[in-house]
Amino acid sequence: MRAGAVAVAVIVAGMALIGPAQAQQAVGGPFFLSPMGEPFRGDHVTPPIRTWFNAADQDGDGRISRAEFVAQPLNFFLTTFDANRDGTVTSLESSAIWREQAPELAAARPPPARARSPRQPSSGTPDPRAPRASRNSVEPDPPAMMAHFALFDIVEPVMSCDTDLSRRVTQAEYEACALRRFALLDTDADGYFALEDSPRAMALLEIGTPARD
Numbered sequence: 001m002r003a004g005a006v007a008v009a010v011i012v013a014g015m016a017l018i019g020p021a022q023a024q025q026a027v028g029g030p031f032f033l034s035p036m037g038e039p040f041r042g043d044h045v046t047p048p049i050r051t052w053f054n055a056a057d058q059d060g061d062g063r064i065s066r067a068e069f070v071a072q073p074l075n076f077f078l079t080t081f082d083a084n085r086d087g088t089v090t091s092l093e094s095s096a097i098w099r100e101q102a103p104e105l106a107a108a109r110p111p112p113a114r115a116r117s118p119r120q121p122s123s124g125t126p127d128p129r130a131p132r133a134s135r136n137s138v139e140p141d142p143p144a145m146m147a148h149f150a151l152f153d154i155v156e157p158v159m160s161c162d163t164d165l166s167r168r169v170t171q172a173e174y175e176a177c178a179l180r181r182f183a184l185l186d187t188d189a190d191g192y193f194a195l196e197d198s199p200r201a202m203a204l205l206e207i208g209t210p211a212r213d
C-alpha cells in the first residue's frame with residue numbers, strides 16, 4: 001500500500017514536470033500553418049505541409065490550382081474561424097482558434113497590445129512602438145519562427161486580409177486575399193502551385209519526417 005502511494009506520488013510529480021511541455025503534444029503532431037491561416041498537423045509519416053497540400057489538391061494531380069487554393073480554406077473560414085457565424089471573422093475569433101489549435105503561431109506572434117486604440121487597425125504588422133524590450137531578448141523574431149511552419153511570414157494571416165480596415169474579414173476579402181497569396185506562390189504564373197516550386201516548401205517537407213537512422 002505504501003509502495004502504491006509512492007508510485008502515485010511519482011506519477012503525479014512526473015505529470016507536473018511534463019505538463020507544460022505536453023500542452024503542444026496535446027494539440028498533436030508537427031505543425032503547418034496554411035497560407036490562409038488554417039492549422040494543419042502531420043504525423044510521424046506525413047509532414048504537416050503535405051497534409052495541407054493533399055487537402056487542397058482536390059483532384060489529386062499533384063499541384064494546387066488557383067481555384068483549389070481559394071476553395072480549400074473556405075470551409076474552415078466559415079465554420080471555424082467565424083465562430084459566431086455572422087459571415088465575417090474578427091481578430092478575436094481568429095486568435096481564439098489559434099490559441100486552441102496552433103500554440104506555435106501564438107508563440108510567434110507579438111504579444112497583444114495592452115490597450116490597443118479602437119481606431120488602430122490590426123494590420124498584422126508589429127507595432128514599431130510596441131515595447132520590444134519587454135520581450136525576452138533571446139526570443140527569435142516572429143518571421144524567423146514562421147519559417148519553421150509557414151510559407152509566408154504573416155503572423156496575422158486572416159486579419160491582414162481586411163483590406164477596407166473594417167476590423168472584420170468578409171468572405172469576399174478572404175477570397176481576394178487568397179488570390180493575392182496564390183499569385184505570390186505561383187512564381188511561374190502558370191496557374192498552379194506545386195511544392196517543388198518553392199524552396200521553402202521543400203524545406204518544410206522535412207519537418208515531421210523522422211531522421212533516417
Ligand SMILES: [Ca+2]
Binds near residue numbers: 061064
Ligand atoms: Ca490539383
Ligand SMILES: [Ca+2]
Binds near residue numbers: 081083085087089093
Ligand atoms: Ca464572426
Ligand SMILES: [Ca+2]
Binds near residue numbers: 162165168169170173
Ligand atoms: Ca473588412
